[in-house]
Amino acid sequence: MSWSASASGRVPEVLAELSRQFSYPLAEKPAGLTDDGERETVRLVAAMIAQCLGTFDPERFVRVAANGHIGFIDWEAKGGAHQQVSVTIT
DSSP, X not given: XXXXXXXXXXXXXXXXXXXXXXXXXXXXXXXXOSOHHHHXXXXXXXXXXXXXXXTSOTTOEEEEEEEEEEXXXXXXXXXXXXXXXXXXXX
């Protein structure tokens, strides 16, 4: 399973667009992500990005890209979970 979100523009515009995009993986199951650990990761990443952008001048132009993937050693039993997450704020 994987997710991604990206936006560029002034800080308030980016925050609004990312909020919209993060709503998709966080939608109620089964529409959103099905793994609770991955859902929590997306919540934490969204909050971290908002916190970081809160320190920027609101008129500043920024680019944000975030993505993640979860995999399992045993996919059927959902055992041995591992996640990869990347966040870039420019």
